[in-house]
Amino acid sequence: EQAVDMHQAFQKDLLKLRLNTARAYVKVMKDGQSPVNDSFEGVTVRIQASVQGLGPLFKIRVHVVNTGTQPVYEVPILLVPSNPDMYELEEVIMQCPALLPGLPWIDAVKCKQKDPAAGAGEIRIIVATKTSP
Structure with a gap:
């Protein structure tokens, strides 16, 4: 039981991390801070x-x-x-x-x-x- 709960908590945290990363990337691109040459x-x-x-x-x-x-x-x-x-x-x-x-x-x-x-x-x-x- 605890292994399943741990796995679900890990997956939830991983999805939150991906979402926050995507949001930060979009913000950087919108603000024009992209490192594009x-x-x-x-x-x-x-x-x-x-x-x-x-x-x-x-x-x-x-x-x-x-x-x-x-x-x-x-x-x-x-x-x-x-x-x-x-x-x-x-x-x-x-x-x-x-x-x-x-x-x-x-x-x-x-x-x-x-x-x-x-x-x-x-x-x-x-x-x-x-x-x-």
Whole structure:
């Protein structure tokens, strides 16, 4: 009985924490205190990723297009595995020298799955600015 009550209390507190965090985030965004860099203002980016290869060795091919009207320079593109112990990446930061409007930028990263029996994981691709936190 006490275990169920403890679990329910934990879940309730966790939901309150998530709600308070979301409210604080919305307040920060509304007040204009966001840490967003102005160099990305007016820029929209389309990103596609594809996996080339099977088995423990493969490549992730990243295709980025600036669909906005302003060029962006020195754009870091981060590859972040959900479980760092699952994949070994050749590089975790790809540096794009320039994203010009309408022109694609393509690069690939070699990956190795450390334990093929562990199943599949997730690798997130993040287009950042040089001053992103």
